Amino acid sequence: MISFFFIHLSGDPVLLMLPGDASDQEIEELREQLGFNDPLYVQYVRFASKAIRGDFGESLYYHVPVMELVIERLPASLELAVAAMVFALVLAVPIGIISAVRRGSILDMGSMLGALLGLSMPHFWLGIMLMLLFSVHLGWLPTSGRGTMAHLIMPAVSLGLSLMAMFARLTRSVMLEVLSLDYIRTARAKGLREEVVVGKHALKNALIPLVTVAGMQFGFLIGGTVIIETVFAWPGLGRLVIQAIFSRDYPLVQAIVFVLSLLFVGMNLLVDILYVYLDPQISYSEEK
Amino acid sequence: MKKTYLLILAAMMLICLFASPGAARDADTLIVVQESEPVGLDLMRSSLQNTMSVCYNIHDTLFFPQQDASIKPALAEKWEKLDDMTWKITLRNGVTFHNGEPLNAKAVKFSFDRVFDPEIKCPHKGKLSAFKGIKVLDELSFEIKTAKPFAPGLYMLAIYLPIVPPDYIKKVGNTKYNTDPVGCGPYKLAKWVRGESVILERYENYYGPKPYYRKVVFKTVPEATSRVAALVTGEADVVSGIAVHQRKNILESGKAYLTSQMGVMPYLGINTYEPPFDDVRVRQAVNYAINRELINKALFNGKAILCNGPISPRTFGHAPDLKPYPFDPAKAKALLKEAGYPNGIEVRLAYPTYMSQIQEQVEAIAANLAEAGIKAKLEPFERAVMWQRYKGKKHQLYVYWWDDAPEPDRYMYSLFNSKSRDYYYKNETIDVLLDLGRTIIDRTERAKVYNEIDRILYEDSPWAFLYVIPEVFGVSNKVFYEGDRDGFLNMRWAKPKN
Numbered sequence: 001m002i003s004f005f006f007i008h009l010s011g012d013p014v015l016l017m018l019p020g021d022a023s024d025q026e027i028e029e030l031r032e033q034l035g036f037n038d039p040l041y042v043q044y045v046r047f048a049s050k051a052i053r054g055d056f057g058e059s060l061y062y063h064v065p066v067m068e069l070v071i072e073r074l075p076a077s078l079e080l081a082v083a084a085m086v087f088a089l090v091l092a093v094p095i096g097i098i099s100a101v102r103r104g105s106i107l108d109m110g111s112m113l114g115a116l117l118g119l120s121m122p123h124f125w126l127g128i129m130l131m132l133l134f135s136v137h138l139g140w141l142p143t144s145g146r147g148t149m150a151h152l153i154m155p156a157v158s159l160g161l162s163l164m165a166m167f168a169r170l171t172r173s174v175m176l177e178v179l180s181l182d183y184i185r186t187a188r189a190k191g192l193r194e195e196v197v198v199g200k201h202a203l204k205n206a207l208i209p210l211v212t213v214a215g216m217q218f219g220f221l222i223g224g225t226v227i228i229e230t231v232f233a234w235p236g237l238g239r240l241v242i243q244a245i246f247s248r249d250y251p252l253v254q255a256i257v258f259v260l261s262l263l264f265v266g267m268n269l270l271v272d273i274l275y276v277y278l279d280p281q282i283s284y285s286e287e288k
Numbered sequence: 289m290k291k292t293y294l295l296i297l298a299a300m301m302l303i304c305l306f307a308s309p310g311a312a313r314d315a316d317t318l319i320v321v322q323e324s325e326p327v328g329l330d331l332m333r334s335s336l337q338n339t340m341s342v343c344y345n346i347h348d349t350l351f352f353p354q355q356d357a358s359i360k361p362a363l364a365e366k367w368e369k370l371d372d373m374t375w376k377i378t379l380r381n382g383v384t385f386h387n388g389e390p391l392n393a394k395a396v397k398f399s400f401d402r403v404f405d406p407e408i409k410c411p412h413k414g415k416l417s418a419f420k421g422i423k424v425l426d427e428l429s430f431e432i433k434t435a436k437p438f439a440p441g442l443y444m445l446a447i448y449l450p451i452v453p454p455d456y457i458k459k460v461g462n463t464k465y466n467t468d469p470v471g472c473g474p475y476k477l478a479k480w481v482r483g484e485s486v487i488l489e490r491y492e493n494y495y496g497p498k499p500y501y502r503k504v505v506f507k508t509v510p511e512a513t514s515r516v517a518a519l520v521t522g523e524a525d526v527v528s529g530i531a532v533h534q535r536k537n538i539l540e541s542g543k544a545y546l547t548s549q550m551g552v553m554p555y556l557g558i559n560t561y562e563p564p565f566d567d568v569r570v571r572q573a574v575n576y577a578i579n580r581e582l583i584n585k586a587l588f589n590g591k592a593i594l595c596n597g598p599i600s601p602r603t604f605g606h607a608p609d610l611k612p613y614p615f616d617p618a619k620a621k622a623l624l625k626e627a628g629y630p631n632g633i634e635v636r637l638a639y640p641t642y643m644s645q646i647q648e649q650v651e652a653i654a655a656n657l658a659e660a661g662i663k664a665k666l667e668p669f670e671r672a673v674m675w676q677r678y679k680g681k682k683h684q685l686y687v688y689w690w691d692d693a694p695e696p697d698r699y700m701y702s703l704f705n706s707k708s709r710d711y712y713y714k715n716e717t718i719d720v721l722l723d724l725g726r727t728i729i730d731r732t733e734r735a736k737v738y739n740e741i742d743r744i745l746y747e748d749s750p751w752a753f754l755y756v757i758p759e760v761f762g763v764s765n766k767v768f769y770e771g772d773r774d775g776f777l778n779m780r781w782a783k784p785k786n
Binding site (some may be wrong): 012015016017018022023024026030059061062063064069072073076089111131132136139142143144145146147157190192218230232233235236239240246247248 | 324327328333334335349356365406409413462463466467482483484485507508509510511513514517518520521522642670671672676679708709782
């Protein structure tokens with residue numbers, strides 16, 4: 001509802017749909033035809049009553065049902081988000097653990113400095129730099145587009161680097177906390193190997209906050225990849241939503257907002273379910 | 289644990305090593321990269337440049353528009369003027385659409401009527417509204433009538449009336465036609481993956497000269513730096529939307545060159561209804577204050593053409609004896625003083641942020657104006673807001689542009705006839721002359737009318753006249769492509785350089 005009113009208040013799509021020399025009469029005709037002359041609440045009721053039945057209408061520019069467009073773009077967005085997340089987690093967890101275990105060492109300081117850099121580097125700049133290096137100078141990777149694994153590498157790395165930095169710092173701080181707990185001392189006292197203490201006993205507990213943050217970030221990743229999708233011409237939802245907003249394609253914006261909210265809520269639900277698996281103390285059953 | 293991670297890392301590095309930058313492609317495939325993707329492939333349903341560019345490869349019209357606003361035969365083989373309001377047009381024999389459907393006079397009538405079908409919401413119907421209708425005479429010939437004599441009529445048909453297949457559209461419907469069109473142009477649609485690419489294949493039964501490239505792939509890369517990267521790495525052959533600061537990089541790469549056929553004509557519009565610009569002296573002061581020569585040298589390497597009136601110096605009908613307003617800040621100040629503003633004025637200057645090369649231009653213009661005592665506050669607006677404020681008469685000074693069209697009526701009527709718009713300027717003499725200009729069929733007589741319009745507006749200064757900028761395409765050194773003045777990427781004209 002909020003997005004409906006905001007987008008409708010932000011400008012008139014009819015002026016953008018017609019060429020610059022369209023007459024006032026042509027503009028008025030099209031506006032009437034599309035129902036934009038009705039009061040906003042009438043337009044909202046019309047939109048909402050259809051949306052409940054799953055009909056979000058037709059794109060003003062593409063002239064096809066908007067859900068068809070959104071569903072077409074969703075796999076590309078998910079693919080990029082998953083790749084960025086995998087890249088971030090695969091590197092961040094070991095870096096975080098090593099930094100925690102070797103606290104204060106050069107390795108620790110080096111990786112945390114790297115993490116700080118990764119966090120502060122703008123996606124846009126990083127993407128362009130990677131492209132200049134790996135595509136223009138070295139010729140190893142394609143500059144943009146989607147299709148092969150090669151196309152995925154640079155967008156995933158540009159998108160995942162700041163996440164990786166965030167996860168590495170988080171893993172380190174949580175691991176430090178967990179490693180100082182009593183049960184770790186007990187585990188060590190039992191004579192378990194350090195790898196087992198860290199990798200099994202400590203890590204599993206440290207994972208809970210990491211999963212929470214990763215889950216929330218995944219929701220952002222799907223909708224928030226606008227810049228990277230633009231730089232690398234990745235055909236995902238981020239690019240589509242920007243295009244839709246700039247051209248005031250109301251129905252398309254509505255459908256994307258709806259799908260992204262659904263995904264966001266879905267991810268949070270998944271995280272909650274994962275807690276049970278990671279920490280048996282958390283239970284959603286009635287019995288305590 | 290460590291081993292698992294090492295394995296994953298090693299696998300990622302291997303992928304990196306074996307990943308090839310784009311699949312190898314045939315020598316007869318051409319890759320074209322644009323800023324935004326087509327929203328549909330039915331030429332009748334969109335007025336967006338990038339969409340129309342793809343469509344013109346699939347659809348043909350009755351005539352080929354020429355650089356001097358004349359026409360050459362395309363689907364129409366011959367035509368004759370029956371009177372000032374009626375043309376008899378005969379089509380080529382044996383032309384077929386991509387699905388084998390024959391081209392005939394009925395198809396032309398169907399196409400014309402379809403432009404005015406409310407379901408299509410055709411954005412070009414205003415351009416064809418001077419026509420009353422089509423009468424089919426026989427299989428290949430028809431009569432087309434206008435309500436009044438309309439000189440640019442055939443030229444408008446050449447641009448805005450794609451001929452579409454009636455049987456196919458009746459069968460599949462308009463929505464499907466927009467995604468899966470059939471035309472009678474040199475290329476047919478092979479595949480459209482929305483968001484990624486449009487793949488076109490040469491239509492082997494095309495009636496005209498066969499295009500060289502068997503396959504043309506239109507791709508979309510929204511970011512300008514990425515488009516240039518695609519061009520210099522050889523992933524793209526023709527790239528549109530090149531920013532000023534990137535031109536040097538392209539030329540220095542040694543991999544590509546720049547075209548300069550197409551032009552855009554930015555102008556500084558003035559709200560003549562409100563003070564201080566209701567005084568012609570203040571408007572002229574703005575014209576004297578701008579150093580067009582310097583902006584041209586600094587921003588466009590001297591490649592822009594300075595305007596000496598509202599009609600582009602490359603367009604039929606412009607007055608060649610007019611000289612561009614010279615840069616003369618002293619004269620500008622004197623005019624302001626004469627108009628009662630000895631201490632200068634403060635104004636607002638709106639500009640659209642999405643216009644190419646705009647930021648550098650408005651900063652230069654504002655600096656020039658300041659020198660003459662006109663302090664301009666810059667107001668950048670995003671597309672929808674800029675347009676809404678424009679129509680709402682909210683601007684004081686504003687930068688907009690028009691394409692450097694060969695036919696003067698195409699933009700002069702829209703911009704200066706108060707029947708079309710009178711947001712910031714109205715002049716009854718100009719209205720009369722513009723109405724007259726479109727009705728005179730004789731070219732020499734017609735040119736005189738537009739010369740007169742050009743002179744009156746030069747004096748009255750409803751705009752500060754700027755320049756025509758070459759809007760460049762980047763083209764790979766392997767390909768020969770000059771580009772068209774209308775800026776549409778018609779790939780039938782591309783061929784290998786050697």
